[in-house]
Amino acid sequence: MTTNKKINFNIGEFTWFILLLAISFYFYKLVSSGNVTMFISPSMSKYVLFASIALLILGIFQLPKIINTPNGKAKFGYLIFAIPIIIGILVDPVGLNQQIADAKGVNVVQNTSQTNAKAIKENSTITKNNEIILNEKNFFTYVNGINDDPNKFKDYRITLTGFVYKDDSIKHNQFVIARMLMVYCAADTQIIGFLCNYDGQNLDKDTWVQITGVLDTTNYTDSSSKENFLIPLIKVQSIKKVNPPASKYVYINNTD
Structure with missing residues (x-):
């Protein structure tokens, strides 16, 4: 008699995986579009690109946790990261004005x-x-x-x-x-x-x-x-x- 190994799907870890990729993409978008210079000096943009790569790597390491970790729920605190990232991706930054x-x-x-x-x-x-x-x-x-x-x-x-x-x-x-x-x-x-x-x-x-x-x-x-x-x-x-x-x-x- 054989038993099939149960595969877990941890919604909490999956949500964190999506957030890591979203933040990584947002940072990359800022650098590639040049919009990062609305927020920081151009000499510091390399650190934002480094952060984008680091978050992408963390996202890759997050993948096994989605199926190997017992079921868990998405935490309400994830909204703290999700809301500004969604706004940042969908809305073009305008920077400061002369006021x-x-x-x-x-x-x-x-x-x-x-x-x-x-x-x-x-x-x-x-x-x-x-x-x-x-x-x-x-x-x-x-x-x-x-x-x-x-x-x-x-x-x-x-x-x-x-x-x-x-x-x-x-x-x-x-x-x-x-x-x-x-x-x-x-x-x-x-x-x-x-x-x-x-x-x-x-x-x-x-x-x-x-x-x-x-x-x-x-x-x-x-x-x-x-x-x-x-x-x-x-x-x-x-x-x-x-x-x-x-x-x-x-x-x-x-x-x-």
Whole structure:
């Protein structure tokens, strides 16, 4: 007489298996689509990819438990993982918007180092004919470097793209051309940029523009510390409205 070995199907272990695969897929989707940079710096995306692979391996090791472990029920706590993963997979992330500037304000005085200013002065491809062109990769380095010693770059021609920021402390003929800077993750995002003088038509707040102008200097009083700083000032010569860039952020560790 032969007896058939009973095969268990543990719904709890199976549910955990599905969750591991779903989280792994979600992490991979974020990295492969580039959307991971809405939440963390690009330099850290490799860790998300590593986590995706690790979770996939854990899911594979989970398979034997589905049939070899006595029957068990799915735990209510699995919903803690399931709900955000389902939302994350089905809904495209949009990241932060410029309204963060209203909450945090704009930083026009950077924590700088001599290395940044020296690097800019020695970069002949960027400062050829005393002209500086900022992009997503070099934005932080150049904002930081120019703030380091504004007098070194006085009368340099500069072109950059950003969104218009204004508040009550800024004169009617001035605005800040700004970008959102991410250091490590979205939680530490701050707004950086240059103060601009512009006597043309009034610009709406949060409008994306590309400007070209000449660097000058001005005195700036910090509203919280009441300290005075010498900061760069762009005298805008030309301006045009542009579409927002694909990436809303600039990153502290990007180099051109």
